[in-house]
Amino acid sequence: MWQDTKRIFVDSAQHLLQTTARLLPNVLAMLLFFALSAVLAVAIRAGVRRVCERLALDRRLREWGVWPTGGDARASPTKLLTRISFWTVLALGTFFGLSVLDSPMTTAVSMRLLEYVPRLLVGVAIFAIAVGLARVVERNVLIGAVNMGMQSARLIALGARWLVVLLGAAIALDHAGAGSSVVTVAFGILFGGIVFALSLAVGLGAKDFVARSLQRRFPDAGTPESPAEQEDAPGQIHHT
C-alpha cells in the first residue's frame, strides 16, 4: 500500500512539475506582456498629456462649453483622456497576456475581447464627441434663439442638444453592434418626436419672428421689426 501511495504521489508530482515546466514559459511571456503593456501605457499616458497640453485642450473645451467651467478643479479633459488611454492600453496588454497562456478558455475570451474592445472604444469615442458637440450646439442655439426674441429659447436649445446626443448614441450603438434593429427603430421614433416638439416650440414661441421673416420677403404685411433686427427706416435704430 505504501508503495502504491508513493508511486501515485511521485507520478502526480512529476505531472505537476511537467505541467508547470510546460506552462512556465507561457506564464513568463504573459508577465512580460503585462510589464510591456504597463511601460507602454505609461509612455502613451505621457504622450497624450503632452499632446493635450500642446493643443490647450482643457482651455478650448471649456471655452466651447464642451467641458463645464468651474466645478471640480481636479477633473479636466486632459486627465480623463490620459486615464482612459492608460487603462485601455493596460487592459489590451492583459488580454494579449492571457491569450498566450494557451488555455482554451482564456484564449477564447481574450480573442473575443480583443475583437470587441476596439469597436467598443470607437463607439464610446463617437458618443463622447456627440455629447461634447451637443453642448456646443445647445449654447449656440440658445444664444441665437434669445437674440431672435424666442420665448421658448431654452426649450429649443435643449431639443437641439438631445437631437445631437440621440444621433451620437444611435451611431455609437450601431458601431458597437448592440441591438441593431431596436436601436434604429427607437432612434427614428425619438428623433421624429423631438423634431416635432421643436417644430411646435418654434411655431408657438417664434411666430412673430416667422411673421417678420415673411414680411421681409413679402413687404406688404405690417409687422414691426424685432429689436435685434432693426432695418433702415426713419426714427429706427441703426446699429452700424
Add this chain to the structure above:
Amino acid sequence: MCNGFVMSATSTGLSASPAALAHGEILIALEAGDRASVTASAASIRSHLAARFPGCTAKVVVATAGSETELVDVDSPDAANTATVPALAAGGIAGRLSAVVRETVRLGAPAAALLSPGAHDESVDWLGLLLQPILEAGFDYVFPTYRRERLDGMLNTAIVYPLTRALFGRRLRQPAGGEAALSLALARALLAPRAWRQDPAYVGSDAWLVASVLAGPFRAAQAWLGRWPGSAARAEDASHALARIVGPVFQEMEQHADRWQRVEGSEPVPSVGQAGVIAGGPFTVDIGALEDAFRLGLRELGEIWGLVLPPGTLLTLRRAAAAPAEKARVSDALWARIVYDFAVAHSTRVIERQQLLRSMTPLYLGWVRGFVEDVRDLDGEGTESRVEALCGWFEREKPYAIARWRWPDSFNP
C-alpha cells in the same frame, strides 16, 4: 504743388503753413461698387480735387477684393494699369488697405484715401476737409467722420466710441468708419508689420488701424465730412454687428494692453468741419420690445453671463430687470463695467469669442432702451451731451477695467 487752404471755422487744433505743402500724385481708392456709382464718384472726386488742390494730380482707382486685391484705374481699366496685391489674408478692408498702402508707397503719393463709392455730402468741401490735414498740416491719418441721426451707428455710440476714447485717451467720434485717409509716412510705417496683411483675424475691420494710429507716434485728426452718405451694405442685426465690430476692438484692447493701462482721461482730437448729431424726426422705436429682449436675455443667458460678469453686476442686472414695465434699463455706469467685463472675458477666452459677443446682445439692447428714452426729446446738441455723459462713465470706470484685466480671476466666483 498743392496750394491754397482754408481752415474751417469749427476746426480745432490744426495748424498749417505753406512750407508744409506737399507734392505729387494723390491716390484715391474707391471700394468696389456698381459701375455708375463708381464713375460718378470718380468724376466728383476729380472736380473736387481740381478745385481744392489745383496743383495736385489724382489717381482714382477701384479696390476690388477677390482672391487677391486689385486696384483698377478708373480711367483705363486695362491690365497695364492694374496694381495687384496678392497673398492677402482674404480681402476685406485689410486687403483693400494693404493694396492702397503698397500703391501709395510705390507712387510716393503724399496722401491716399480709401473711400466708399456712395455720394458724399456735396454741401461741404468733403474732399478738401479729408486731405487738407495731411497735405497742408502734416497729419498722418484723418478719420472720416459724419453727421448722423441720433439713433444711427448705435454700436459706435454705445461701445466703440466710449471704449476707444477711454482706452487711448483720444476723443475720436467715429473710430470704426471703414474709410481712411493717410500720409506717405504712415503708409511706409504700415508696410513694415506683416500681421495685419496676412492674419485673417484682421480682414473684416479697421480697428487694428485705428489702434495702431492712436497707440503709435502718428498725428491723427478727424474730418467732419457732412451728412452720412449711407451705406450700400445691407443692414445687420444687432448680434451679428456686435460680433463683427466689437470683436476686433476687444482684440486691439488685448494687443495694446500695456499702453492703454497707462492712459488717464481723454483729450480732443484736432478736427475740421462741422461736428454734431442730426436731430432728425420722431422715433418709431418699440421700447417694450427692447425691454423684453433684455429680460429674456437675463432669464435665459444668466448662466453664460455668470461666467463673464461678477456676482455684483448680475445682481444689479436682476434688480434692473425686476423694475416695472417700461422702467427697466441698464445704467451708464453698469454698462461701462459690463463692456469692460466682456473685454476681459474676450481676452481670457472664458467662452468662445463669437458666442461671447453674441450673448452680449440683450445687454446692449437693455442699454439702448434707456438711451432711446433719454434722447427722445433732445436735439443734436443734447444728444451729444448724453453721449458725453456715457463716455465720462467709461473713463471713470477705467480703474475697474485695469483691475479686472490684471486679476481676472479675483472677480469671478
